[in-house]
Amino acid sequence: MSQVNRSTRRPFMRPMGKWWERDPFFVRYMWREVTAVVVAIYAIVCAVGIVRLSQGEAAWNGFLEALRSPWSILAHMVMLLGMIYHTYSWFEIMPKTMPPMVVDGKRVSATTITTTGLLVAAAAGVLLLLILWGLAP
Amino acid sequence: MSDTTTRIIEIEVLRYRPEQDAEPVKETFQVPFTNDMSVLQGLQYIKDELDGSLSFRWSCRMAICGSCGMMINGKPKLGCQTFLRDYYPGLVRVEALAHFPIEKDLVVGVEDFVGKLASIKPFIIPKEPRTLEQGEYLQTPAQRDEYEQFSSCINCMLCYAACPQYGLNNEFMGPGVLALLHRYNADSRDGAREERMQIVHQEEGVWSCTAVGYCSEVCPKGVDPANAVNQNKVNSAKDFFLRFVAPKGAGK
Numbered sequence: 438m439s440q441v442n443r444s445t446r447r448p449f450m451r452p453m454g455k456w457w458e459r460d461p462f463f464v465r466y467m468w469r470e471v472t473a474v475v476v477a478i479y480a481i482v483c484a485v486g487i488v489r490l491s492q493g494e495a496a497w498n499g500f501l502e503a504l505r506s507p508w509s510i511l512a513h514m515v516m517l518l519g520m521i522y523h524t525y526s527w528f529e530i531m532p533k534t535m536p537p538m539v540v541d542g543k544r545v546s547a548t549t550i551t552t553t554g555l556l557v558a559a560a561a562g563v564l565l566l567l568i569l570w571g572l573a574p
Numbered sequence: 575m576s577d578t579t580t581r582i583i584e585i586e587v588l589r590y591r592p593e594q595d596a597e598p599v600k601e602t603f604q605v606p607f608t609n610d611m612s613v614l615q616g617l618q619y620i621k622d623e624l625d626g627s628l629s630f631r632w633s634c635r636m637a638i639c640g641s642c643g644m645m646i647n648g649k650p651k652l653g654c655q656t657f658l659r660d661y662y663p664g665l666v667r668v669e670a671l672a673h674f675p676i677e678k679d680l681v682v683g684v685e686d687f688v689g690k691l692a693s694i695k696p697f698i699i700p701k702e703p704r705t706l707e708q709g710e711y712l713q714t715p716a717q718r719d720e721y722e723q724f725s726s727c728i729n730c731m732l733c734y735a736a737c738p739q740y741g742l743n744n745e746f747m748g749p750g751v752l753a754l755l756h757r758y759n760a761d762s763r764d765g766a767r768e769e770r771m772q773i774v775h776q777e778e779g780v781w782s783c784t785a786v787g788y789c790s791e792v793c794p795k796g797v798d799p800a801n802a803v804n805q806n807k808v809n810s811a812k813d814f815f816l817r818f819v820a821p822k823g824a825g826k
Binding site: 445446447448449450451453456457459460462463466470530532533534535536537544 | 590592593597598648649672673675676677683719738741742784785786787788790791798800801804805807808
C-alpha cells in the first residue's frame with residue numbers, strides 16, 4: 438500500500454498549429470491584422486512625400502514621378518482595398534472595444550455604432566476627395 | 575406540433591482514454607434522435623446504450639450550470655443548448671473544449687480557470703465595514719446596469735475555447751475571468767477596485783488581449799467579455815497616466 442493516491446492522469450494538450458485556419462472568424466481577424474500593416478505602409482509613403490517636399494522642387498517632382506509608375510499605381514490599388522477592409526473590420530470590432538455609450542438613458546446598439554463609424558469614414562473620404570479635386574490645378 | 579419521428583445521426587467523438595490512448599482518437603456512433611434532442615442527450619444515449627466508458631460533464635440541461643461546454647463542429651457551444659436536428663443529415667463532430675488539457679474524452683482540466691477565478695476575488699468587498707442595522711445596500715437601476723450584463727457569466731469557459739491568445743499562452747487571465755473582474759469593479763457596492771486593477775495592469779491581465787472578439791460571439795449568456803476586457807484597457811491606461819497628475823490616494 439505504498440501509493441494509495443497514485444494518479445493515472447495524463448492530460449493531453451492539443452497543438453495550436455495553424456489555429457487561424459480553424460474558424461472563418463479567425464481568418465477575418467487575421468486579415469484585419471494584416472491590413473493594419475497596409476495602413477502603416479501608406480503612412481510611410483506619405484511621410485516620404487513630406488521629406489521629399491522639404492528637399493526642394495526637384496526631389497518633390499521625382500517623388501510625384503515615382504507615384505505615377507505602373508507599379509506604384511498597382512500597389513496603391515492593393516493598399517486601397519486593404520484600407521477599405523481595415524476600415525470595415527475596425528468599425529466592426531469598435532462596439533466591443535469602447536465603454537457603453539448611453540443616449541437618452543438607452544444604450545446605443547453595436548449596429549448603430551458600427552454603421553455610424555462607417556458612414557463617417559465614407560463621408561470623410563468623399564470630403565477629402567472633393568477638397569483635393571478643388572485644389573487640383 | 576411536435577415531430578416525434580426518429581432518425582439516425584452520426585456523432586463523431588474525439589476520445590481520449592489516458593490509460594490506453596497515446597493521443598486522442600476519433601470514434602463514430604450511430605445515434606437515433608428526435609427533433610427535440612440536444613447534442614448532450616445524444617451523448618447520454620451513447621453512454622447509456624452504446625459505450626458506458628464515454629466521459630463528459632453535465633448537470634442542469636438548461637444552459638445555466640455551464641458544465642457541458644464542448645467543441646461542436648469546431649465551435650465552442652453548450653451541448654445542452656445545441657440541437658442534433660440542426661446538423662442532420664450531416665455529421666456532428668464533438669471534441670473537448672479547445673485550449674484546455676483533455677483529462678478524458680470530453681472532460682477538460684479546469685484548475686487553471688478556477689485558480690484564476692479565485693484570484694480576482696469574485697465577490698463584493700465592502701468599502702467599509704457595515705453592521706446589520708445599517709440595512710441593505712441601495713443601488714439605482716443605472717448603477718446596476720453598469721455591471722448587470724457581466725454578472726450573467728456561468729463559468730462555462732466557452733470564451734476560453736474561443737480565445738487564441740489564451741490557447742497560445744495560458745498565462746493570460748482570459749475573457750471570462752476578466753469579465754467577472756469587471757463585474758465586481760463596476761459594482762457601486764464594491765471597494766476592491768484598486769486591488770483587482772493590479773491584475774488588470776499586467777501583461778497577462780488585459781494587455782494579452784488583441785481584440786479578436788470571438789469570445790463575445792460564442793458566449794451563451796450575452797456577457798460580451800471582449801467589451802469588459804477592452805474597457806479595462808482604457809481603465810488601465812487611465813490609471814497609468816493619471817498617477818502622474820494624481821498620485822495614489824490624492825483622488826479619494
